[in-house]
Amino acid sequence: MGQSFSIQFLGTGTSQGIPVIGCECDVCKSVNPKNRRLRTSAIIHTPRLTILIDAGPDLRQQLLGLSDLPEALLITHAHQDHIAGMDDLRPVIFLQGNDSFPVFCNQTTADRVRQMYPYAFVENPYPGAPKFALNIISQSVFHVKDELVIPIFGSHAGMEVLGFRVGPIVYITDMNCISDDELEKAKGAEIMVINALRKEKHHSHFNVDEAIDIGRKSGVPQVYFTHISHHLDHDICLPPGFFMAYDGLKISV
Numbered sequence: 001m002g003q004s005f006s007i008q009f010l011g012t013g014t015s016q017g018i019p020v021i022g023c024e025c026d027v028c029k030s031v032n033p034k035n036r037r038l039r040t041s042a043i044i045h046t047p048r049l050t051i052l053i054d055a056g057p058d059l060r061q062q063l064l065g066l067s068d069l070p071e072a073l074l075i076t077h078a079h080q081d082h083i084a085g086m087d088d089l090r091p092v093i094f095l096q097g098n099d100s101f102p103v104f105c106n107q108t109t110a111d112r113v114r115q116m117y118p119y120a121f122v123e124n125p126y127p128g129a130p131k132f133a134l135n136i137i138s139q140s141v142f143h144v145k146d147e148l149v150i151p152i153f154g155s156h157a158g159m160e161v162l163g164f165r166v167g168p169i170v171y172i173t174d175m176n177c178i179s180d181d182e183l184e185k186a187k188g189a190e191i192m193v194i195n196a197l198r199k200e201k202h203h204s205h206f207n208v209d210e211a212i213d214i215g216r217k218s219g220v221p222q223v224y225f226t227h228i229s230h231h232l233d234h235d236i237c238l239p240p241g242f243f244m245a246y247d248g249l250k251i252s253v
């Protein structure tokens, strides 16, 4: 596939963002820019398309200065740190001709998006309101325009969370449970992104050891951690093939 797919991390932080407001810990006070983490989001470029995964509260800042703006949004799940910034897609929608912006998510997320942004779905919307075309993901593959995407189903303290495989890239965040069958969908990929919150166990997120186990089981040669809390310094030691992602990191495959 040559240099035709890439992923750019727009944010790699857990729900509060890093630094955490008011926190005096070493990571929050760190001068290493890689320890500053906006809310988790990424852009995948394919030969055909630019796809945004998740639209959290930092989205405006994350899209400023990007040369390729997203043409579609995939949403992993309906927590605020993944959907609270959708209104900031308005300038993108206007630039792209004011058509409804394609959004792909499960039914629960679609219901939540309608609740959060009712003004986007009324019959006669206020001029300037965002327009979203919600597409419900229920099958084993779907198309975003011409690009084939494989949803990977997992969960996060009982709530369904979707991961996505786009070409050689697998993107998983906010899971603490994934079956072997679903992980099988990562087979043969070249890059896997997975959430790793901290070293200690957590009730709704993989910790570092669990993320390493999942990464190894998948067989994907390069694994990047995201959705990282302030309990994890960028400079921790990881086994070969495992890396801490950071905001702005771009990897081509």
Ligand SMILES: [Zn+2]
Pocket (backbone or CB within 6 Å): 014, 015, 040, 079, 081, 082, 174, 227
């Ligand atoms: Zn999250």
Ligand SMILES: [Zn+2]
Pocket (backbone or CB within 6 Å): 019, 020, 023, 024, 025, 026, 027, 028, 029, 230
């Ligand atoms: Zn802190």
Ligand SMILES: [Zn+2]
Pocket (backbone or CB within 6 Å): 077, 079, 156, 174
């Ligand atoms: Zn979540």
